[in-house]
Amino acid sequence: MPERKTLRTCANIVLAISLVMISFGFLGIKINQTKAPVPSSFLIDLCKKVGTPITIIGAVLLVAAIIAGNTTMQRRTKLFDYFPYLLIIPAVAFLVVFVVYPMFNVIYLSLFNGTVMNPTKSWMGINNFKMIFVVKRDFITSLKNTAVYTAAMVIGLIALSLVFALWLQKDRKINNVAQTVFFTPHLVASISCAFIFQWIMSGQSYGLFNTILRAFGFQKIDWLNNPDTAMACIILMNLWKNIGYHTLIIMSALKSIPNEIYEAAELDNAGTLRTFFKITLPLLSPQIFFLLITITTGSFKVFDSINVMTGGGPGDATEVLARYIYKYAFTLNKLGVASAAGVALMVILILVTLIDFKGLEKKVHYQ
Amino acid sequence: MTDKEFRAEQRRRRIRNYLPHLPGDILKILAMVIFVFPFYWMVITSFKTLNESISVPPTMFPFTFNTEAYYIVVTKMNWWSYVRNTVIITISVIVLQLLVMVPASYAFAKFRFYGAGVFFGTVLIAFMIPTQITFITTYLTMADWKLLKTLWPQIIPFGANAFGIFMLRQSFKQIPDEIVESAKLDKASEVQIMTRILLPMSKSAMITIALFSFVGHWNSYFWPLVMSTSEEVRPLTIAIEKLKEIEYGIQWPQIMAGNTLLVLPVVILYIFASKKIIQAFAYRGVK
Numbered sequence: 001m002p003e004r005k006t007l008r009t010c011a012n013i014v015l016a017i018s019l020v021m022i023s024f025g026f027l028g029i030k031i032n033q034t035k036a037p038v039p040s041s042f043l044i045d046l047c048k049k050v051g052t053p054i055t056i057i058g059a060v061l062l063v064a065a066i067i068a069g070n071t072t073m074q075r076r077t078k079l080f081d082y083f084p085y086l087l088i089i090p091a092v093a094f095l096v097v098f099v100v101y102p103m104f105n106v107i108y109l110s111l112f113n114g115t116v117m118n119p120t121k122s123w124m125g126i127n128n129f130k131m132i133f134v135v136k137r138d139f140i141t142s143l144k145n146t147a148v149y150t151a152a153m154v155i156g157l158i159a160l161s162l163v164f165a166l167w168l169q170k171d172r173k174i175n176n177v178a179q180t181v182f183f184t185p186h187l188v189a190s191i192s193c194a195f196i197f198q199w200i201m202s203g204q205s206y207g208l209f210n211t212i213l214r215a216f217g218f219q220k221i222d223w224l225n226n227p228d229t230a231m232a233c234i235i236l237m238n239l240w241k242n243i244g245y246h247t248l249i250i251m252s253a254l255k256s257i258p259n260e261i262y263e264a265a266e267l268d269n270a271g272t273l274r275t276f277f278k279i280t281l282p283l284l285s286p287q288i289f290f291l292l293i294t295i296t297t298g299s300f301k302v303f304d305s306i307n308v309m310t311g312g313g314p315g316d317a318t319e320v321l322a323r324y325i326y327k328y329a330f331t332l333n334k335l336g337v338a339s340a341a342g343v344a345l346m347v348i349l350i351l352v353t354l355i356d357f358k359g360l361e362k363k364v365h366y367q
Numbered sequence: 368m369t370d371k372e373f374r375a376e377q378r379r380r381r382i383r384n385y386l387p388h389l390p391g392d393i394l395k396i397l398a399m400v401i402f403v404f405p406f407y408w409m410v411i412t413s414f415k416t417l418n419e420s421i422s423v424p425p426t427m428f429p430f431t432f433n434t435e436a437y438y439i440v441v442t443k444m445n446w447w448s449y450v451r452n453t454v455i456i457t458i459s460v461i462v463l464q465l466l467v468m469v470p471a472s473y474a475f476a477k478f479r480f481y482g483a484g485v486f487f488g489t490v491l492i493a494f495m496i497p498t499q500i501t502f503i504t505t506y507l508t509m510a511d512w513k514l515l516k517t518l519w520p521q522i523i524p525f526g527a528n529a530f531g532i533f534m535l536r537q538s539f540k541q542i543p544d545e546i547v548e549s550a551k552l553d554k555a556s557e558v559q560i561m562t563r564i565l566l567p568m569s570k571s572a573m574i575t576i577a578l579f580s581f582v583g584h585w586n587s588y589f590w591p592l593v594m595s596t597s598e599e600v601r602p603l604t605i606a607i608e609k610l611k612e613i614e615y616g617i618q619w620p621q622i623m624a625g626n627t628l629l630v631l632p633v634v635i636l637y638i639f640a641s642k643k644i645i646q647a648f649a650y651r652g653v654k
Contacts, residue, residue, distance in 0.1 A: 015482065069481030083557070084478035091471035093487040094527035102504035103496050109503065119507055167391075174392055180641050182398045184406070187633050187644070189586035191604050192626040196405040197410070199619065205423040208408075208633055214424075240402070244650060252649040301497045304588045308608060322499040322589075329503050330593065342500045353495055 004072045011069030018061035023104075027057030027287040034120045038113060053286035110339035119335050128340035138343060142319040145231065149320060150299035152235045153242075157295055158288060160239065165254055166276075169248070179251070182230065183244035190241065194308035197237040198224065201309075224310050227317035234306055234318055241305075246291055254280070293356040297349055321345050406630075413437065413624035420619040436620035440628070444606060445598070453602040454455035457584045461577055466530040468576070472532050473561055476539035478546055502593045509594070509637045520594040521602070525584070532577040536567035575647040585633060620623050 028051020030036050035127045038044060070081060110128050112120040132139035152361065164182065168175040185193060203222030210220040257280065265275045280287075282364040303322040306312065312319040312327070319327075329338035412420050413436055415429045440446060474480070475487055509520040526535075544563060550560050564574065588604045595601045601609075607625040611617065637644055 011481065014484065019485075024544055037411070065530065066482050073479050073481055081480075084474035084480040084483075087470035087474035087478075090467045091527045091532060092486055092489060094467060094523075095529070097492040097495050097508070097528070098460055098524045099496055099501060099529075100499035102508075103492065105504040107502055116506070116510075168395075174395055178395050178399055181402050183648070184634070184637065184647060185402070186648075187582055187637055188406075188630050189588070189604055189633075191588050191608055191628075192409070192630050195607075195622055195626055196409050198406065200405065204421065206421045206425050208425070211424050241403075244402075248645060248649050284498075297495075297497075301499045303499065307588075307592075318636065325499060326589075326593070327504075328505075335503060339503060342503065346500050349495055349497070349500075 007068060008072040011065045013101055014061055014065040015069065018058045018065055021054050021058030021061065023060055025051050025053070025114070027051070030108065034112075035118070036120050037076075039125070068088060087162045106339045106342045106346065106363075109335055110343050112189060112336050114335040115333045116330070116335060124336055129337045131337060131342075132340050132344070138316055138319065139318045139324060139344075142321055142324040143344075145316075145318060146300055146302070146320045148231060149235060149302060150296055153238060153299045154292065154295050156192070156239050157242060157246050158237065159248050160217065160235050160243055161291070162284075164243060164247040165250035166280075168251065169254055179244070179248065181244075185241040186245040188241075190304035191308050192213060193237060193241050194305045197240075197305075198235070198309055201233045225314045227314050229315060230310050230317045234309060237305055238302070246295075247289060249287055250284065253284050289356065293353065296352050296356070300345065300349060409623045409630070412619050413627045415620050417618060417620055420623075433620070436618075436624035437628075440610070440624045442623050444610075448599065449601055449603045449606040452518060452600060453585060453604075456518060456602060457581055459518075459522045460525050460584050461580045462530055463522065463526050464576075464580055467526050468528055468531045468535055469473075469566065471527075471562055472535035472539055473565060475532070476534045490527075490529045490532050491596070493527070494533070496589055498524075502590070508595060515594070515596050516600065518600055521591055521600070524590075525580075528576065528580065530579065534572050534576060535569060538572035539565055542568050562624055571647070571650060574643065575650055578644060578647050582633060586629075 005266055006219045024047060027298070028047035028049070031044065031048050052084055066085070111124055111126070112122065113124045113128070114121045168178055183290055199206075201223035202208075202210065203220070203225055204210070205214070205220055207220075207223070209223055213220060222227065223233050261279055261283075262275065270278065301322050302320055303326065304320050306320055306323055307326075310318045312323050325338045325341045325345065327338075328341065406589075411427075411429055414432045414434065415426075416435070419426060419430060438497050475483065505520070505524050506515075509515050514520055531560075546564060546568075547560060550564055555563070586604065588608070591602045591605050595605055603625075607622070607629055610622045610625050
């Protein structure tokens with residue numbers, strides 16, 4: 001039916017326009033509330049002048065687009081046409097207020113020099129970004145540290161969890177017990193783990209690592225206060241905490257590989273290594289890619305363990321992005337710089353997710 | 368061959384068959400000891416005196432079981448107020464998420480409506496944007512709403528659980544449409560369809576989601592660190608972290624006592640339902 005199709009296309013266009021209008025109008029309302037003078041340009045002035053009416057018109061258009069679009073849907077009953085909208089309103093409202101709005105607002109705040117009490121004290125433009133990328137070195141350092149941590153976690157966790165999963169693969173009692181035990185740290189609060197490892201890696205003589213060193217006749221090392229060892233210690237603790245979970249994922253994937261494939265490989269006299277690289281690994285690739293995404297995005301936001309164990313120290317040796325944002329927002333009270341760093345983190349996370357999904361489409365073998 | 372000889376032979380064979388496993392199993396037990404040791408250490412340190420906790424070399428077992436650290440932690444701090452906060456936050460978050468998530472997942476799974484893609488897009492965005500980015504704005508919003516001195520900032524931002532909506536939608540989709548249709552023919556209300564048909568049929572997804580919310584919010588540290596600006600709204604994790612700042616250096620027994628009490632509920636839950644919990648986590652990874 002051509003009319004239905006045209007109506008639907010119109011509704012799509014109106015929907016897109018209304019979303020743009022609402023964003024534009026809302027920006028205008030926000031600028032009007034801002035105390036600091038925002039440099040004027042034609043677009044900004046227009047935005048300020050028509051903020052409220054444009055938002056209202058946009059909202060009306062949105063509703064109109066939905067009503068029009070909804071009449072084009074093919075359904076068996078007409079009874080509950082608008083019922084699903086009622087169902088999703090609470091969820092969408094929460095998501096808009098606590099995720100979508102903050103996502104855009106962090107970009108807005110990054111253009112100002114502000115404090116927690118007065119988030120938009122004075123206009124900075126892109127100076128905050130210049131500040132973190134060019135003027136100050138501490139942001140680049142924290143970016144580097146985060147990258148090192150992430151790389152170590154990705155390689156370490158995937159390699160170790162593969163080894164553990166293959167090792168515990170057979171259905172035996174001891175393997176089940178071992179799996180249960182290895183998984184425990186994942187459920188425990190990261191701050192508890194961090195405190196325990198603070199003792200294990202304590203610089204004092206009573207720390208476990210130093211006790212072991214002494215037993216072999218070495219000098220004690222201040223593990224967490226030494227720039228050379230601090231990051232390695234954090235990585236070690238997080239490996240210990242997360243290995244069980246990742247082993248579990250790989251293992252449940254391993255168990256879903258049908259036995260016939262292995263039997264066929266055995267008939268063809270394929271060696272153990274060959275079977276692993278030619279059969280097991282390709283068949284595991286969807287799970288490994290899933291882990292790749294979750295480990296990278298998870299590692300980029302690491303905060304808890306580092307804040308408790310080293311507090312970003314010594315110096316900047318274990319400063320990471322999430323802690324950098326927190327530090328600038330609440331300790332140093334420089335909201336603009338924190339928001340700029342937040343924007344950088346957001347861009348990285350979105351890029352990583354997109355790249356991972358691209359890779360997922362291309363390389364992953366699905367059965 | 369007598370019965371006795373037969374049994375001896377059998378036993379010998381079993382041992383012979385097991386023998387190749389022995390080195391691997393010893394290694395496994397060793398690995399398990401390494402994994403459990405930190406927790407063992409946490410518990411025994413909590414029973415030590417301060418002097419013993421920093422003695423060189425460290426003692427692997429306390430001389431006397433000293434409960435003083437627990438006594439200090441529970442009585443000298445507002446321990447019960449922290450426990451109450453953590454419990455209130457965790458339960459409220461789970462209940463609120465349930466109320467928001469079930470209708471939304473029902474709509475996304477079983478209705479065809481215009482704009483579903485756009486609305487579901489907000490759920491996917493929530494997957495990508497972590498709290499480490501949203502906290503600044505949410506803090507300002509909460510300050511605007513004058514809620515900072517209450518527990519709300521630690522509850523309502525988690526009202527819509529993106530992971531939960533995603534998973535529950537997946538689970539609802541697997542339920543055949545005919546079941547929902549026939550319930551409608553029988554004049555079941557929409558609420559009844561949700562609570563009597565869809566929910567009982569997606570029990571494992573529900574358990575998984577609730578479990579994640581429980582573990583996540585019981586253990587959460589970053590969000591409360593930002594949002595609990597006053598003593599009365601502090602949850603357990605923040606209170607325990609503050610133990611570090613007690614005078615006369617680090618009080619290991621007290622810190623470990625606090626952590627033991629924090630970890631205990633989760634570990635007890637795990638001991639009783641380890642199979643279910645492991646299944647739930649595996650379920651999340653495979654989907």
